[in-house]
Amino acid sequence: MQRLNTCLYLILGFVAPCFCDTSFVGTNNTFFNVIDYGAKGDGKSDDTQAFVTAWQHACGTQGASTLVIPPKTVFLVRNLRLEGPCNATSILIQLQGEIVAPAKNEWINGLTIDEESNLILISKVNSLTVDGNGGLIDGYGSTWWACKRCTRPMILKFLSCNDLSVSNLMIINSPKAHIHVNFCDGAILSNINISAPGDSPNTDGIDISSSKNIIVEDSTFETGDDCIAITGNSSYINATRIACGPGHGISIGSLGRNNANDRVEEVHVRNCTFTNTKNGARIKTWIGGSGYARKIYFEQIILSQAKNPIIINQYYSDYVTNGGLEVSDVTYRGFQGTSLNDKAITLNCSSSGCFNIVLDQINIVSSEPGATAYCTIYNARGTATSTVPNCSLST
Numbered sequence: 001m002q003r004l005n006t007c008l009y010l011i012l013g014f015v016a017p018c019f020c021d022t023s024f025v026g027t028n029n030t031f032f033n034v035i036d037y038g039a040k041g042d043g044k045s046d047d048t049q050a051f052v053t054a055w056q057h058a059c060g061t062q063g064a065s066t067l068v069i070p071p072k073t074v075f076l077v078r079n080l081r082l083e084g085p086c087n088a089t090s091i092l093i094q095l096q097g098e099i100v101a102p103a104k105n106e107w108i109n110g111l112t113i114d115e116e117s118n119l120i121l122i123s124k125v126n127s128l129t130v131d132g133n134g135g136l137i138d139g140y141g142s143t144w145w146a147c148k149r150c151t152r153p154m155i156l157k158f159l160s161c162n163d164l165s166v167s168n169l170m171i172i173n174s175p176k177a178h179i180h181v182n183f184c185d186g187a188i189l190s191n192i193n194i195s196a197p198g199d200s201p202n203t204d205g206i207d208i209s210s211s212k213n214i215i216v217e218d219s220t221f222e223t224g225d226d227c228i229a230i231t232g233n234s235s236y237i238n239a240t241r242i243a244c245g246p247g248h249g250i251s252i253g254s255l256g257r258n259n260a261n262d263r264v265e266e267v268h269v270r271n272c273t274f275t276n277t278k279n280g281a282r283i284k285t286w287i288g289g290s291g292y293a294r295k296i297y298f299e300q301i302i303l304s305q306a307k308n309p310i311i312i313n314q315y316y317s318d319y320v321t322n323g324g325l326e327v328s329d330v331t332y333r334g335f336q337g338t339s340l341n342d343k344a345i346t347l348n349c350s351s352s353g354c355f356n357i358v359l360d361q362i363n364i365v366s367s368e369p370g371a372t373a374y375c376t377i378y379n380a381r382g383t384a385t386s387t388v389p390n391c392s393l394s395t
């Protein structure tokens with residue numbers, strides 16, 4: 001019992017590193033508290049190096065390890081890179097305190113910000129759990145948004161991390177996208193709340209690219225751009241019980257930009273709400289790309305004043321060349337609620353067409369009193385059953 005108490009004490013993160021004898025549970029778990037590596041946690045000092053050193057220990061240890069970011073503290077970091085591969089068989093990042101980004105000018109100071117810049121980049125770490133219980137990451141985006149043409153950094157990027165779990169995390173005000181999941185296989189992201197103003201530029205909630213077997217669930221996204229964007233070479237992506245809005249909806253794409261060969265398949269968006277969003281269920285592709293978006297399912301969707309609740313746009317640019325991505329096997333089933341546009345359903349496919357589009361059990365009405373919602377279709381083939389507004393698809 002004494003030993004158990006000691007361990008509980010250590011688990012709470014007051015003392016670290018903890019070379020806790022956990023032989024009674026059969027595995028080692030070693031704790032590394034950033035404070036013990038010199039982090040100040042005063043919200044002003046740059047704690048990046050302390051985080052990196054604590055991480056190197058957590059990563060290099062044998063068995064399981066925990067990086068503790070303790071509560072009631074504010075850590076300022078900049079371009080923090082937590083890199084693997086690690087010796088540790090599993091790592092838990094316990095984010096109980098707050099992490100803040102510097103303001104734009106302090107961030108840029110001495111650094112080049114490019115498309116790959118992030119507040120925090122975690123790469124090549126397998127079996128990682130990030131638990132944000134009580135914690136917060138603040139991107140201080142207001143110092144960047146005024147400069148719409150600036151290259152802006154993202155907050156949290158996971159690159160090549162397999163068997164990832166991220167939960168109970170609040171992220172606010174990213175300069176650009178909040179979370180990016182890239183080249184990951186196997187991830188569960190749950191109870192993640194993201195918030196940025198509806199007019200903040202490019203502040204996507206979660207971007208998923210070149211990844212598979214990803215679950216995003218039980219989360220709330222209030223953003224200035226896509227709540228979730230699923231792009232090039234991603235498959236087996238489930239988004240369930242997501243509250244989106246404001247924001248640009250849940251998007252497949254854009255795909256095929258600069259003639260890219262992008263493939264997306266097996267996406268299940270289920271039991272989500274779109275409230276005051278610019279789009280709801282969206283697929284957007286550029287003319288000229290190759291690849292496909294197929295086996296996409298949007299089901300059990302509640303709409304409240306969403307513009308473009310259902311939209312396929314294969315003309316995401318006016319830049320016209322030959323070819324195009326194929327959009328096929330897309331199901332919209334169980335949509336209910338109101339559309340801010342009278343044009344509630346838009347299936348705008350390129351001349352090569354979209355195939356096997358299924359509309360079923362859809363009931364969308366205009367949010368304007370007296371106005372009637374309608375559907376426009378170009379080159380889309382498939383079926384519509386129990387669908388209001390009436391859509392006539394050719395089979």
Ligand SMILES: *[C@@H]1O[C@H](CO)[C@@H](O)[C@H](O)[C@H]1NC(C)=O
Binds near residue numbers: 060
């Ligand atoms: C893993 O452990 C080995 C042997 O102790 C050590 O040499 C190496 O630096 C460790 N790797 C990391 C990433 O710390």
Ligand SMILES: *[C@@H]1O[C@H](CO)[C@@H](O)[C@H](O)[C@H]1NC(C)=O
Binds near residue numbers: 027
């Ligand atoms: C636990 O740590 C001890 C001492 O560092 C080491 O010998 C042992 O291999 C570790 N056990 C596991 C399961 O990693």
Ligand SMILES: *[C@@H]1O[C@H](CO)[C@@H](O)[C@H](O)[C@H]1NC(C)=O
Binds near residue numbers: 168169170191
């Ligand atoms: C996210 O928001 C929901 C609904 O407001 C709330 O129940 C939940 O505790 C929040 N989670 C976090 C991590 O902030």
Ligand SMILES: *[C@@H]1O[C@H](CO)[C@@H](O)[C@H](O)[C@H]1NC(C)=O
Binds near residue numbers: 233263
């Ligand atoms: C997707 O994969 C294809 C084929 O491997 C490759 O040509 C293309 O560049 C990839 N696209 C992205 C966005 O990674």
Ligand SMILES: *[C@@H]1O[C@H](CO)[C@@H](O)[C@H](O)[C@H]1NC(C)=O
Binds near residue numbers: 237238
């Ligand atoms: C994703 O959703 C589909 C449809 O609900 C389900 O069949 C599949 O098992 C889900 N995948 C995961 C990994 O949960």
Ligand SMILES: *[C@@H]1O[C@H](CO)[C@@H](O)[C@H](O)[C@H]1NC(C)=O
Binds near residue numbers: 240241271
């Ligand atoms: C759908 O979401 C609602 C509200 O979040 C929840 O009560 C219900 O159980 C969910 N159903 C499924 C199938 O996820």
Ligand SMILES: *[C@@H]1O[C@H](CO)[C@@H](O)[C@H](O)[C@H]1NC(C)=O
Binds near residue numbers: 317
């Ligand atoms: C479809 O896209 C074309 C090309 O951008 C555009 O001219 C047309 O207005 C669009 N139709 C709808 C219904 O959005």
Ligand SMILES: *[C@@H]1O[C@H](CO)[C@@H](O)[C@H](O)[C@H]1NC(C)=O
Binds near residue numbers: 392
């Ligand atoms: C739906 O539209 C089709 C084609 O315009 C028409 O034949 C059909 O009667 C309409 N159905 C309803 C319920 O309005």
